[in-house]
Every structure is written in C-alpha cells, then in structure tokens.
Ligand SMILES: NC(=O)C1=CN([C@@H]2O[C@H](COP(=O)(O)OP(=O)(O)OC[C@H]3O[C@@H](n4cnc5c(N)ncnc54)[C@H](OP(=O)(O)O)[C@@H]3O)[C@@H](O)[C@H]2O)C=CC1
C-alpha cells in the first residue's frame with residue numbers, strides 16, 4: 148500500500164535531502180506544501196492529518212508544534228530534530244542499537260543527532276559488552292561540515308569565506324549530550340568538543356581513551372573484535388581492521404549514507420582512539436530518516452540510500 152509522506156520543513160537542508168532520496172520511489176506519495184503555505188499552521192495541520200508518516204525537519208520548537216498539530220490523528224512520526232530524542236513515548240531511531248523490530252512497530256521515532264550517531268556507534272556496543280566502563284569520564288572530539296548547522300551556517304560559510312576552522316560549544320551543555328549519555332548507558336555525559344571546517348558535508352568523531360588507566364583494561368584488539376561482531380552483516384556500518392595514517396574529509400564530498408569505524412590502538416595497547424567517519428546529512432540525518440522510514444514500512448532498510 149502506498150504510504151502518504153509529509154516532510155514538514157521540506158525546504159530546509161535535511162528536508163531537501165530526504166526529498167532527493169525519495170524521488171522516484173512509488174511506494175510513497177509525497178504531500179508537498181507550496182512556499183506560501185509551508186509555514187501556515189492550518190496547512191501543516193491538514194497535511195499532518197492526511198499523512199501516514201510525517202518526517203519533521205524543523206527546529207525543535209516547530210517539531211514539538213507539529214506533534215501537537217497532529218493530535219487526534221494516527222500519523223506516525225520520524226523527527227530529525229533534537230526535540231524528542233530522550234522523550235517518553237519516543238523510540239530512538241538507531242536501528243543497529245535499538246533493534247529493527249522496535250522501530251518497525253513504533254509510532255514516534257526520533258532520529259539520532261549526527262555527532263551522537265558517531266559516538267554511540269563506537270561506544271554503546273562496547274559499554275554494553277562490558278569492555279568499556281559505564282562510569283568512565285569520556286571525551287569526544289568531533290569535526291563537522293558546515294551543513295550540520297543548517298541553512299544559517301551554510302549562509303555564514305558562504306559569506307565569511309576566510310574561516311579555516313570553527314571551534315564551538317565551548318561553554319558545554321550541547322544539546323546532544325543527553326542522548327549520548329542515555330543510549331551509551333553512561334553515568335556521566337561526555338565532555339564534547341565539536342568544531343566545523345569549510346567542507347559542505349562530512350564528519351569525524353574521535354573518542355580518545357587511556358585503556359591502561361581503566362580498572363579492567365581490555366586490548367584494542369578486543370574492542371575491535373567486539374565492534375566487528377556487533378556490526379557483522381550490516382550494509383551501513385563498516386568496521387575497519389587497520390589503523391589509518393590519516394582520515395580526510397573532502398570539500399565537495401558526495402552524499403553518503405554509511406558510517407565507518409576504526410579502533411586505533413598504540414603499539415603498547417595502552418591508549419586507543421575510537422574513530423567514526425560519516426556524512427552529517429547521511430547516516431547523521433536524511434539517510435537515517437530514510438532507513439527508519441523503510442523499516443517502519445516493512446521495506447528493505449537500505450532502499451533509496453546512497454551506499455555506492
Ligand atoms: N543539518 C544537519 O546535518 C542535521 C540536522 N538535524 C536537525 O534537523 C532539523 C532541520 O535541520 P536543517 O535541515 O539543518 O535546518 P534548516 O535550517 O536548513 O531547515 C529548517 C527548515 O525548517 C523551516 N521552518 C522553520 N520553522 C518552521 C515552521 N514553524 N513551520 C514550517 N517550517 C519551518 C525553515 O524555513 P526557512 O527555509 O524559511 O528558514 C527551513 O526550511 C533540525 O532540528 C536539526 O537540528 C539533525 C541532524 C543533522
């Protein structure tokens with residue numbers, strides 16, 4: 148049966164990429180609001196009630212408003228914003244961690260944040276397996292393409308073309324901390340150092356660990372084995388067995404919906420850097436929304452994704 152899909156926020160960065168990934172798919176019928184209607188409360192209410200599944204690509208407040216506008220309907224949601232990621236009644240849309248069946252049966256699915264996708268892909272399986280401690284003071288260094296900040300940051304990087312690097316979140320309290328803590332099962336939220344480089348898309352998330360300082364220390368090889376076991380058979384997550392000399396992001400990188408993981412141990416096995424590379428707009432946003440949409444509709448999870 149054709150599913151009616153309404154993308155609320157379809158003119159934004161994430162919304163446009165979702166539309167591109169849905170183009171030509173006859174399992175779906177898109178409800179589209181014109182430019183004059185796309186922010187009208189009544190037009191959005193009608194679209195939200197008419198849809199089988201609404202995909203929210205909005206700022207947090209507008210995403211919460213959409214959910215209230217849909218009250219009284221059976222509409223299912225995929226929310227790309229951070230409004231509902233640790234909210235009661237919502238399922239965290241990270242199929243590899245939460246389970247495909249849970250997402251398939253959910254009415255309210257919240258997409259993970261882009262940075263948490265990298266952090267959780269690395270840390271959550273290892274904490275769950277008892278190979279990393281839940282009460283460790285984790286730190287996360289991450290770099291993102293500027294599309295991670297949506298239209299406003301894309302515009303800023305277009306205007307201020309001399310930026311080479313932008314560190315931010317210096318005062319702490321980033322909105323991604325609650326989901327990192329909750330879904331990795333940690334006692335403390337990590338210390339998070341995000342940054343932006345002048346590339347449109349792409350992201351590297353780096354979790355450095357002094358294994359030798361842990362009460363129960365496991366080798367880099369043991370961490371790697373567990374990640375390879377955990378993601379065995381996944382078409383989206385690749386766990387590499389090498390320690391690369393360097394990892395690059397490219398200014399004009401094409402859209403990509405997978406995620407790569409590395410376990411980079413030093414020769415003595417005393418230190419390790421767990422590193423993820425992904426596309427903030429792919430597995431970090433629009434690709435994840437399509438993966439969840441496929442699962443919620445009983446379709447193969449990678450249909451329409453960019454994995455080439
Ligand atoms: N960019 C990324 O890499 C990621 C983004 N996200 C999240 O996805 C959501 C969307 O982000 P992104 O696409 O980057 O943001 P953008 O700013 O690029 O797009 C947001 C869109 O929402 C529209 N909008 C704002 N308020 C309303 C409203 N009340 N009713 C209808 N439309 C409205 C905006 O309109 P207008 O065009 O007029 O400004 C814009 O088109 C955010 O919550 C973001 O945090 C999540 C993961 C990664």
Ligand SMILES: CC(=O)N[C@@H](CCC(=O)OP(=O)(O)O)C(=O)O
Pocket residue numbers: 227228229259260261262291292293294295296297300322341342343
């Ligand atoms: C570069 C940049 O500004 N990135 C955004 C996060 C993008 C993202 O993941 O959006 P959500 O917050 O909805 O998850 C930030 O740090 O706020």
